[in-house]
Amino acid sequence: MASVKSQIIDLLERKLLSIHASSPSDMYATYGQNVLLEQIQERIQLNESIAFLLPGFPFKSPNPNKVSGRLPDGGDVYALEYLNEFCREVSFIYEHGCELLIWSDGRVFNDLIGVSNEDLITYENLIKQYSATMTHFKWDNMDAHIESRNGDDLVKQYGTSSFNFEQWLKMSPNNQKEFIHLRSFLENDLGQTSLRKTLSRKKFKQAMSWTAEQMITRNNALTNLLKQHYPNHIRLSIHQHSNNGEKFTIQFFANHSIKSDTFSLRTPWHNVLVISTDGARNLLPLFKVKLQSEHVPLMYKNQIWCYVQLPQTSLVESVPMLKLSLLGDSTRFGIAIDLDKQIEVFQLDVTWMKMLLNTFGVVVIRRCKTSLDKESYSRFCEQYGPPVVWNFGSLLVLKPVLTPESGHQSRESMPLHFDLCYPPEYLLKTGLYEDYVPQYFMLYCVKAPVENGGGKTNFVNGRLLLESMDEKEIQHWKTTNISSSTPKSYFGGKSFTYPIVMSHPRTNENILRYLETSTTTYQPVENIHSINGDSKAMESFDEFNKEMKEKMRDPKWYLEHTWADDDLVLIENHLLLHGRTAISEDTDRELWRIQVY
Helix, strand or coil: CCCHHHHHHHHHHHHCECCCCCCCCCCHHHHHHHHHHHHHHHHHHCCCCEEEEEEECCCCCCCCCCCCCCCCCHHHHHHHHHHHHHHHHHHHHCCCCEEEEEEECHHHHHHHCCCCHHHHHHHHHHHHHHCCCCCCEEEEEHHHCCCCCCHHHHHHHHCCCCCCHHHHHHHCHHHHHHHHHHHHHHHHHCCCCHHHHHCCHHHHHHHHHHHHHHHHHHHHHHHHHHHHHCCCCEEEECCCCCCCCCCEEECCCHHHHEECCCCEECCHHHCEEEECCCCCEEEECHHHCCCCCCEEEEEECCEEEEEEECCCCHHHHHHHHCEEEECCCCCCCCEEEECCCCCCHHHCCHHHHHHHHHHHCEEEEECCCCCCCHHHHHHHHHCCCCECCECCECCEEECCCCCCCCHHHCCCCEEEECCCCCCCHHHCCCCCHHHHCCCEEEEEEEECCCCCCECCEEEEEHHHHHHCCCHHHHHHHHCEEEEEECCCCCCCCCCEEEECEEECCCCCCEEECCCCCECCCCCCEEEEEEECCECCCCCCHHHHHHHHHHHCCCCCCEEEECCCCCCEEEEECCCEEEEECCECCCCCCEEEEEEEC
């Protein structure tokens, strides 16, 4: 088995570093890799976490041809998710973990390119809020080191006294290339701003030359600041460097963010996120997004969050009527598709829909053109896989009755669970989780409760909950088995045992399989735990169950869906837990459920 440091290096090279072995200017193979090995080995010998440092995530580009607004969006958040997931993978390899310090460098040069302090602060605050579940980040910026928070004072305090831009420019051809590249980049980035409109072409170019000079001078001071305050961090960069060991260039979303013709890296603050039909994430300048023929915007609170590529089917013709939006407050959980009463649900491409389910966990289809009957609803669901056939058939009617025999027929709240966690004998098949638990299930609303009548379906995104946890705790949960049983059900009670954390049978990612305890009349759930077979290992199990009730309802990964007539909801059963809020006595609710493998 490869050593820990070799595994970490392999992960870096596969997932994060931008290395161009064919380029004579790339020195990773000759110098950089050895430096990186030494840096990682030093942390391992000291039993300290592997610490990386990345300046970036400053603010959104002011160029309206590149980005869709001033606020952080899906590009920023999914780039952070990608970095956090890399750190998590390192932490599963190395017991002392991995951390990434993100040095938000917007304050260093925002005044040079006309971005206000207000926009910068809003961007920083929101991006920290959106990444709250990502536990491997630490944040820093110039505010903590320069009292005036001014880029000129950064140079005065940390600049090299002997640094002279003209001399630096003459030192090497690479420096000249860096300056020319930066100047051209600024001409492009600021070419649509008010500054360009007020200056002649010649004066604008002169202004961009001056701005590039100032940015290089300030960057020299920033490098000194970072070396002084973070001498043991491995320095990463979003700019293309020689990878000689001083700095290592990274890329977002593996190879998707590189323009192969120029080796120019794409960053989320200069581009928008595009989710392709296969779920891959790419960064593109906004002007390359084909809104009327290939891409549809995904909205979040009146903001364009990202763009989703449409399948090459008849759905493309319906782009003007198709509206996508995120549900609730989470930026990575739950998506609604509004068909505007003009599109049939059968026009939705199944492979595309599965991609959305695997990305967002739950998809709510609203305002379809035609209401569904039981036959058409069954046909729709069976496009996604073979149905689970109970002794009553594949379609279960969920509505309160006067004399309930199970929680499904009652008005009580339903504890959080996953579908087919308590299978009857005839559905057990081999008895393996992956053989009897369906990947998807669908709920169709025939009659919605009245306003404030309860009966909401609630969801917990296990992916986000587990993302917020320490890797050691996740490993502990993998060896903690809980036996759950419920005596009241339409198939009879029996105890089933699951680890709190399992592996997704299709993707192998960690999934939460905790079943919430309940003392309701018609769906009581009792849990008995064991750790590696030792049923006495957790003394405060009752307290743990109480904590889980609260933890699972954290708004960062918890969502309640209020039903409307004809809502069609698709759920990824492995990724989510779900339940129901109580239904009031003065209202009715009828849903149809079908599960598919």
